[in-house]
Amino acid sequence: MKGKINIILTGVGGQGVITAANILGKAALKEKVNVFVSEVHGMAQRGGSVNCSVRMGNVSGPLVSSGTADIIISTEPIEALRYIQYSNKNTKIITDINPVIPYTVSVGMEKYPEIKEVFNELNKYGELYKIDAVKISKDAGALITKNIVMLGALAATDVLPFKPENLLETILENIPTKFKEMNKKAFEGGLKAIKKY
Amino acid sequence: MEILEDKPGKQVLLLGNEAITRGAIEAGIDISTTYPGTPSSEIADTFSLIARSLTKQKKEPSFYFEYSTNEKVALEVAAAASITGLRALTCMKHVGLNVASDAFMTYLYVGCKGGHIIVSADDPSCHSSQNEQDNRYFALFGNAPMLEPSTPDEAREMTRIGFELSEEVKLPVLLRTTTRLNHIRGRIELKKIQKPRGKGHFEKDPMLVTVPAIARLQHPILLKKIKQAEKISEKSQFNKIINVGKPNGWGIVTSGVSYNYVKELADDMKLNVRILKLGMTHPIPNKMCEDFIKSSKNIVIVEELEPILENQFKVIAHDLKSKIEIYGKSSGHFSRLYEYNLDIVADAFSKIFKVKNPIIKPKESKITLPSRPPALCPGCPHRATYYAVKKAAPKTTIYPTDIGCYTLGKAPPYEVADLLLCMGSNAGTACGFAVATDQKIISFMGDSTFFHSGIPPIIDAVHHDHDVVITVLDNRTTAMTGHQPHPGNDFDGMGRPAKKILVEDVVKGCGVKHIEIVDPNKIKETTEAFKRALAFKGPAVVVSKSPCILLENRDKKKRGEKIYVYEIDQEKCEKCKICISRFSCPSFYYGEDETILIDSQQCNGCGNCADICPFEAISPKGVKK
Numbered sequence: 001m002k003g004k005i006n007i008i009l010t011g012v013g014g015q016g017v018i019t020a021a022n023i024l025g026k027a028a029l030k031e032k033v034n035v036f037v038s039e040v041h042g043m044a045q046r047g048g049s050v051n052c053s054v055r056m057g058n059v060s061g062p063l064v065s066s067g068t069a070d071i072i073i074s075t076e077p078i079e080a081l082r083y084i085q086y087s088n089k090n091t092k093i094i095t096d097i098n099p100v101i102p103y104t105v106s107v108g109m110e111k112y113p114e115i116k117e118v119f120n121e122l123n124k125y126g127e128l129y130k131i132d133a134v135k136i137s138k139d140a141g142a143l144i145t146k147n148i149v150m151l152g153a154l155a156a157t158d159v160l161p162f163k164p165e166n167l168l169e170t171i172l173e174n175i176p177t178k179f180k181e182m183n184k185k186a187f188e189g190g191l192k193a194i195k196k197y
Numbered sequence: 198m199e200i201l202e203d204k205p206g207k208q209v210l211l212l213g214n215e216a217i218t219r220g221a222i223e224a225g226i227d228i229s230t231t232y233p234g235t236p237s238s239e240i241a242d243t244f245s246l247i248a249r250s251l252t253k254q255k256k257e258p259s260f261y262f263e264y265s266t267n268e269k270v271a272l273e274v275a276a277a278a279s280i281t282g283l284r285a286l287t288c289m290k291h292v293g294l295n296v297a298s299d300a301f302m303t304y305l306y307v308g309c310k311g312g313h314i315i316v317s318a319d320d321p322s323c324h325s326s327q328n329e330q331d332n333r334y335f336a337l338f339g340n341a342p343m344l345e346p347s348t349p350d351e352a353r354e355m356t357r358i359g360f361e362l363s364e365e366v367k368l369p370v371l372l373r374t375t376t377r378l379n380h381i382r383g384r385i386e387l388k389k390i391q392k393p394r395g396k397g398h399f400e401k402d403p404m405l406v407t408v409p410a411i412a413r414l415q416h417p418i419l420l421k422k423i424k425q426a427e428k429i430s431e432k433s434q435f436n437k438i439i440n441v442g443k444p445n446g447w448g449i450v451t452s453g454v455s456y457n458y459v460k461e462l463a464d465d466m467k468l469n470v471r472i473l474k475l476g477m478t479h480p481i482p483n484k485m486c487e488d489f490i491k492s493s494k495n496i497v498i499v500e501e502l503e504p505i506l507e508n509q510f511k512v513i514a515h516d517l518k519s520k521i522e523i524y525g526k527s528s529g530h531f532s533r534l535y536e537y538n539l540d541i542v543a544d545a546f547s548k549i550f551k552v553k554n555p556i557i558k559p560k561e562s563k564i565t566l567p568s569r570p571p572a573l574c575p576g577c578p579h580r581a582t583y584y585a586v587k588k589a590a591p592k593t594t595i596y597p598t599d600i601g602c603y604t605l606g607k608a609p610p611y612e613v614a615d616l617l618l619c620m621g622s623n624a625g626t627a628c629g630f631a632v633a634t635d636q637k638i639i640s641f642m643g644d645s646t647f648f649h650s651g652i653p654p655i656i657d658a659v660h661h662d663h664d665v666v667i668t669v670l671d672n673r674t675t676a677m678t679g680h681q682p683h684p685g686n687d688f689d690g691m692g693r694p695a696k697k698i699l700v701e702d703v704v705k706g707c708g709v710k711h712i713e714i715v716d717p718n719k720i721k722e723t724t725e726a727f728k729r730a731l732a733f734k735g736p737a738v739v740v741s742k743s744p745c746i747l748l749e750n751r752d753k754k755k756r757g758e759k760i761y762v763y764e765i766d767q768e769k770c771e772k773c774k775i776c777i778s779r780f781s782c783p784s785f786y787y788g789e790d791e792t793i794l795i796d797s798q799q800c801n802g803c804g805n806c807a808d809i810c811p812f813e814a815i816s817p818k819g820v821k822k
């Protein structure tokens with residue numbers, strides 16, 4: 001492939017963001033596309049904010065630079081906004097619509113912004129796609145497949161240099177047999193949700 | 198396992214750290230030692246994973262691996278093996294080399310025989326560290342040859358070739374990495390796996406005993422070896438010049454991860470430059486650098502943290518009486534602080550080369566986002582200990598702390614962390630506070646920290662009768678860095694049975710007269726124990742024993758035991774808020790009308806909130822009282 005592809009995956013620790021980024025990396029390798037995957041998280045405690053860069057093609061710097069993301073995939077609405085500096089007006093932003101409330105908010109120390117405002121704001125920065133990944137994953141069999149729903153959504157866009165089938169193949173190779181069916185459904189659910197847009 | 202496959206030419210995706218492990222395996226590694234620490238941990242954890250999986254299959258791993266007691270011991274174990282002719286690797290985080298430095302400095306005088314690679318994982322920006330020291334100084338300080346990889350595949354190759362370099366000059370080689378190398382995944386091309394040597398043989402040699410007369414002989418030998426290493430550096434495959442565009446007198450000197458930013462931006466900004474990429478950065482190839490200076494009009498030096506290459510280039514330019522312009526840190530274009538990235542380097546390049554900065558940041562959002570600071574997990578036993586301590590201790594109590602999950606006790610509502618220097622410092626600084634003040638002192642350290650460096654200050658407290666309470670938070674693991682085993686476990690890093698050492702036995706052996714052993718989940722008893730320890734004149738040690746709940750629940754699931762999550766009976770709840778604002782398990786949240794609820798997705802079922810609720814409103818879900 002020519003050029004560069006810059007993907008940002010964000011979310012909350014424990015939602016499988018890092019796993020999703022690694023699967024993307026493996027899929028790229030299989031398709032003989034140069035790739036760097038890097039995770040940035042502070043102290044790797046659960047509940048913290050996670051952000052991964054996946055860069056493909058003619059790249060050598062491991063992290064996406066500001067204003068250059070082709071797509072931001074977020075498993076949580078405000079986490080998309082937290083990393084909005086990576087966007088430009090052509091950036092696609094796919095986010096799950098379901099907030100995960102940080103404990104600083106649950107104990108009343110800080111405030112979670114009005115969710116409508118978050119979406120309005122995201123809309124100003126890029127091309128926004130909202131999906132109910134929690135529902136799609138639960139319909140597929142379990143909430144833990146939410147990261148795969150997000151990968152399905154990513155595959156529905158024109159960002160990746162390979163076909164959705166290729167990504168699905170890599171996903172299934174990296175998952176134990178008894179969970180394959182569930183993850184396939186999750187992937188297809190995510191794919192459909194974006195195709196419907 | 199992909200990492201063990203002997204398929205030269207095969208391409209795989211590996212983490213920088215895994216690539217280092219692979220490089221060592223390709224070189225026929227015999228022994229690997231470590232003390233865990235982010236961002237180095239996955240190097241050793243990969244050795245451990247391989248060894249454990251082979252042990253499980255009743256197969257003999259081709260190497261010996263251990264999680265040593267601390268970094269100094271790790272280096273000493275591997276150094277001896279190397280002196281008998283085996284190939285060895287020791288990895289640690291940057292501050293680990295401070296601990297190992299006493300051994301390191303004189304090991305370089307003695308030298309090695311089998312190749313020995315010492316990996317230092319530096320952490321610019323302190324992503325998970327207490328400082329961002331630049332360990333390249335250690336290579337210059339002790340005179341160790343140094344390699345600095347830019348990509349995972351280069352890390353693999355430098356590790357593999359590093360063993361040959363080490364054997365050629367008979368010196369351990371420092372492989373200096375940074376977080377952005379350790380924690381990125383990239384394409385690796387596998388090379389052939391060499392057979393390990395297996396057993397070493399020790400030849401006695403008086404030159405190995407560094408009494409002053411020998412040390413005085415060894416020092417000039419070390420300088421000779423480093424001269425020899427410089428010759429190797431001149432020809433090293435890792436030092437090279439890359440042309441971008443039509444070079445017109447501008448040169449860029451860079452190393453490690455910074456090279457990646459330089460290369461990408463030189464292309465994107467259409468610069469006309471020659472890039473001197475240094476992979477072997479100690480000793481630098483003096484002649485090559487001289488030629489680079491002579492054939493350039495201006496030089497830009499791009500390196501994270503300290504101006505180490507920059508200062509060396511200034512010395513070379515000075516000796517050449519060159520008038521060359523050098524841009525870098527002292528010119529004000531680059532910072533000595535924090536990790537670099539494309540944004541930072543692009544900004545500096547646009548100023549130096551007077552070209553447009555290609556990176557355009559969007560405007561910041563006006564919406565304020567709540568933070569997600571790391572917190573002790575729901576059900577963490579450290580929280581229960583802290584709750585008891587706060588009940589027992591007077592307000593003016595000083596809490597010297599240490600490094601581990603329990604450092605998170607710094608956050609409200611606990612605020613039980615007043616001073617932190619390094620691993621083991623809790624007890625030493627506790628002794629100092631006892632001498633200097635009349636305040637009560639309760640210090641905290643984890644069990645892994647206790648074995649690492651917590652014992653000598655306890656001996657100090659006993660010998661001088663310092664009036665301190667030292668707490669060992671014994672959760673049976675090194676939790677913070679990824680749950681590695683330590684001397685308090687009955688198994689080792691290879692999955693073999695090991696002699697378990699009890700914290701309280703060691704403390705008793707040190708001569709501590711007042712020892713309290715508590716289960717922090719019994720909060721009332723724990724509170725009483727701390728009160729008794731505080732009342733005791735002289736050093737008291739509280740050993741608070743309860744396994745990390747993540748490990749405990751993992752084991753429970755394996756055994757098929759059910760984990761009961763807890764819920765609040767809204768009819769009994771009086772909204773006193775003790776559970777949410779004083780105990781502060783992250784599973785609690787406010788619902789409508791200030792009702793207090795427990796998130797069953799997050800609850801780990803420790804049951805401690807049920808104990809502290811004064812109205813008995815909290816109980817396990819689905820269990821009738």
Ligand SMILES: Cc1ncc(C[n+]2csc(CCOP(=O)(O)OP(=O)(O)O)c2C)c(N)n1
Pocket residue numbers: 232233234235268290292293296327600601602603620642643644645646647670672674675676677678
């Ligand atoms: C000299 C040094 N080596 C390693 C580390 C990395 N490190 C941070 S915390 C920690 C140990 C944590 O284990 P423990 O004391 O048992 O506390 P826990 O996290 O289990 O609560 C380590 C190894 C460090 N900060 N300094």
Ligand code: SF4
Pocket residue numbers: 572573574576577578579602672676677745746747748
């Ligand atoms: S990992 Fe274990 S020790 Fe660390 S905060 Fe979580 S429960 Fe506590």
Ligand code: SF4
Pocket residue numbers: 575576762763782783784785795799800801802803804805806807
């Ligand atoms: S039982 Fe209570 S304190 Fe323990 S994890 Fe669950 S909500 Fe938190």
